[in-house]
Amino acid sequence: MANTASTEAAGAAGAHDEGAGRRDFLFLAGGAFGAFAAGASAWPLLDSLNPAKDTLAASTTEVDLSPIEQGQAITVKWRGSPVFIRRRTAKEVAEAKAVKPDDLPDPQSDEQRFGSGAREQWLVVVGVCTHLGCIPLGQKDTDNKGEFGGWFCPCHGSHYDISGRIRKGPAPRNLPVPPYTITAENKLIIGKEQPKDGPGGTTA
Amino acid sequence: MPIVSMVEHSLYYPVPRNLNYMWNFGSLAGLSLIIMIVTGIVLSMHYTPHTDYAFDSVERIMRDVNYGWLIRYVHMNGGSMFFIVVYLHVFRGLYYGSFKSPRELLWWLGVIILFLMMATAFMGYVLPWGQMSFWAAKVITSMVGAVPLVGESLMELLWGGFTVDNPTLNRFYSLHYLLPFVIFGVVILHIWALHTVKANNPLGIDMKGPQDSVDFHPYYTVKDLFGTGVFLLVFAAFVFYAPNYLGHPDNYIQADPLKTPPHIVPEWYFLPFYTILRSFTDDWWLFQILLGWWGMEAKLAGVLAMAGAVAVLFILPWLDTSRVRSAKFRPLYRVFFWLFVIDCLILGWIGAQPAEQPWTAIGQWATLWYFAYFLVMLPLISRIERPRPLPHSISQSVLGGGGGAAVAAAASPMEKSR
Ligand code: HEM
Numbered sequence: 001m002a003n004t005a006s007t008e009a010a011g012a013a014g015a016h017d018e019g020a021g022r023r024d025f026l027f028l029a030g031g032a033f034g035a036f037a038a039g040a041s042a043w044p045l046l047d048s049l050n051p052a053k054d055t056l057a058a059s060t061t062e063v064d065l066s067p068i069e070q071g072q073a074i075t076v077k078w079r080g081s082p083v084f085i086r087r088r089t090a091k092e093v094a095e096a097k098a099v100k101p102d103d104l105p106d107p108q109s110d111e112q113r114f115g116s117g118a119r120e121q122w123l124v125v126v127g128v129c130t131h132l133g134c135i136p137l138g139q140k141d142t143d144n145k146g147e148f149g150g151w152f153c154p155c156h157g158s159h160y161d162i163s164g165r166i167r168k169g170p171a172p173r174n175l176p177v178p179p180y181t182i183t184a185e186n187k188l189i190i191g192k193e194q195p196k197d198g199p200g201g202t203t204a
Numbered sequence: 205m206p207i208v209s210m211v212e213h214s215l216y217y218p219v220p221r222n223l224n225y226m227w228n229f230g231s232l233a234g235l236s237l238i239i240m241i242v243t244g245i246v247l248s249m250h251y252t253p254h255t256d257y258a259f260d261s262v263e264r265i266m267r268d269v270n271y272g273w274l275i276r277y278v279h280m281n282g283g284s285m286f287f288i289v290v291y292l293h294v295f296r297g298l299y300y301g302s303f304k305s306p307r308e309l310l311w312w313l314g315v316i317i318l319f320l321m322m323a324t325a326f327m328g329y330v331l332p333w334g335q336m337s338f339w340a341a342k343v344i345t346s347m348v349g350a351v352p353l354v355g356e357s358l359m360e361l362l363w364g365g366f367t368v369d370n371p372t373l374n375r376f377y378s379l380h381y382l383l384p385f386v387i388f389g390v391v392i393l394h395i396w397a398l399h400t401v402k403a404n405n406p407l408g409i410d411m412k413g414p415q416d417s418v419d420f421h422p423y424y425t426v427k428d429l430f431g432t433g434v435f436l437l438v439f440a441a442f443v444f445y446a447p448n449y450l451g452h453p454d455n456y457i458q459a460d461p462l463k464t465p466p467h468i469v470p471e472w473y474f475l476p477f478y479t480i481l482r483s484f485t486d487d488w489w490l491f492q493i494l495l496g497w498w499g500m501e502a503k504l505a506g507v508l509a510m511a512g513a514v515a516v517l518f519i520l521p522w523l524d525t526s527r528v529r530s531a532k533f534r535p536l537y538r539v540f541f542w543l544f545v546i547d548c549l550i551l552g553w554i555g556a557q558p559a560e561q562p563w564t565a566i567g568q569w570a571t572l573w574y575f576a577y578f579l580v581m582l583p584l585i586s587r588i589e590r591p592r593p594l595p596h597s598i599s600q601s602v603l604g605g606g607g608g609a610a611v612a613a614a615a616s617p618m619e620k621s622r
């Protein structure tokens with residue numbers, strides 16, 4: 001290598017310049033290719049850490065809603081996390097709708113979350129505190145439901161209202177509403193977006 | 205053989221003759237690492253990294269595997285002992301100014317080790333798949349969600365799913381096995397750096413010649429062995445008489461992703477940092493003044509502050525600009541150093557309390573003081589303080605002016621240095 005270089009350097013001035021240009025080009029092209037190769041081989045390794053196909057495949061959960069009474073709540077597992085389902089009373093729905101979204105830390109109306117009509121009585125939220133992931137209390141009648149009558153996260157004291165919206169405490173966002181469908185047979189499919197104006201009532 | 209010459213070099217290299225017992229914790233940290241690696245490798249032979257079997261496999265280690273209880277208790281308490289030793293080692297460095305020139309690189313390597321240790325211990329705690337394992341993992345990994353825009357995807361990448369689950373347990377196990385060996389590598393660099401710049405000492409002044417030093421062997425090998433004996437006594441007391449004292453009983457309940465324990469607490473060595481994390485709430489005035497008004501979320505601020513609480517050690521050499529190393533000659537620094545120690549203890553105590561008043565307020569003041577100490581007080585103190593005069597040399601200070609060849613005094617350097 002060194003020999004070749006010095007032989008070249010000893011050659012004519014013009015040839016030398018040409019050689020230098022070629023070397024620069026080869027260096028840059030080689031470097032770029034190397035960087036690309038490194039990135040391309042790192043990607044499969046990195047992407048292998050993302051949710052695998054079987055994990056993604058297990059991403060809908062079905063629930064029969066018929067046995068649930070007004071004011072009753074159940075918890076089901078969807079994608080490894082609890083989903084809170086609550087059949088709200090008319091009073092609770094009215095209470096949720098009475099709040100002005102602008103006054104909230106994460107402004108969202110109850111209608112934006114759960115639609116209207118027959119659908120609005122069903123509250124469906126991922127029961128994972130948006131602060132650091134604890135499961136809030138409030139599914140059982142005996143639970144502490146916090147200052148806004150919905151859910152209370154005991155980990156660092158976040159209060160959610162009856163629409164699952166954050167009202168007080170360190171959590172930044174409302175309890176997320178998963179995509180869900182309510183079928184004509186009163187079946188709930190969590191993980192599947194409701195077709196617009198489906199049988200379960202109007203979505204927002 | 206390079207190994208032999210390395211060992212020989214380590215044994216006969218010159219060390220300040222006046223080191224006190226605070227200088228034992230380095231070798232104890234090394235010993236702890238080796239104990240963790242040896243017990244960890246054996247545990248791995250019996251452990252099953254799967255959400256359905258992990259908990260039971262650890263119970264099997266406890267009940268059925270010969271001496272399994274001993275090996276697990278040594279590993280479990282060894283983590284705590286490791287942190288005790290390393291924290292003392294770090295505070296020693298703070299007190300005697302060991303982070304100052306020319307030892308910055310040595311110090312930075314130490315901070316990297318601390319970060320790696322924290323990651324390792326955190327992931328190890330998840331492996332037995334108890335309630336605290338699961339919920340500690342959930343709460344800590346959820347912090348990543350605070351990153352703007354990509355937080356959610358980063359979290360899924362970290363979990364390999366939509367919450368902490370089997371893929372998470374598997375990768376944590378893999379990394380928990382790997383990282384201690386990375387630590388081992390950085391420890392070698394740490395010791396290499398140490399041998400290049402030589403040890404600091406309680407006076408914080410440089411060695412000026414052979415009269416200031418003794419050979420590592422036999423003087424400090426013996427002293428380190430004595431320290432090792434004391435260390436192993438304390439260690440054994442935990443392992444045999446209070447093996448679960450430092451742990452949390454809820455971790456003997458198998459993980460339940462649908463039920464958060466009423467009161468989540470991390471391992472004791474993370475408590476001060478946990479307090480700092482929790483201190484950042486939307487209604488904390490300091491947060492509002494500094495960060496809240498331009499729209500940063502309290503959650504993100506808490507996460508950054510928690511990482512910053514360790515990372516601030518990196519910039520310490522620029523924060524404390526005093527030319528005098530040892531707190532012995534720094535009347536003002538010494539006072540604030542002890543206030544800082546108390547502050548860290550308060551942070552630790554609050555970390556174990558529920559997130560309610562008055563704990564939250566106390567934690568917030570302690571958090572404020574933690575950062576004020578580093579970012580405001582240290583630069584200020586080093587500017588206004590008038591240090592006491594430094595002794596002429598180590599030997600002069602140790603031997604009371606003689607400065608000669610009186611080697612006998614090296615046997616009890618501590619008393620002589622007063
Ligand atoms: C820096 C060194 C290390 C630290 C700080 C550390 C820390 C921990 C902690 C805190 C636990 C949980 C103990 C419990 O509550 O049951 C644990 C578990 C475990 N560690 Fe480590 N560890 C270290 C090195 C290693 C190494 C090198 C290996 C393997 C080669 C290993 C293998 C394991 C295994 C298999 C478990 C699960 C069994 C159990 O929970 O007892 N560890 N580790």
Ligand code: FES
Binds near residue numbers: 132133169170171
């Ligand atoms: S995780 Fe719910 S308040 Fe922190």
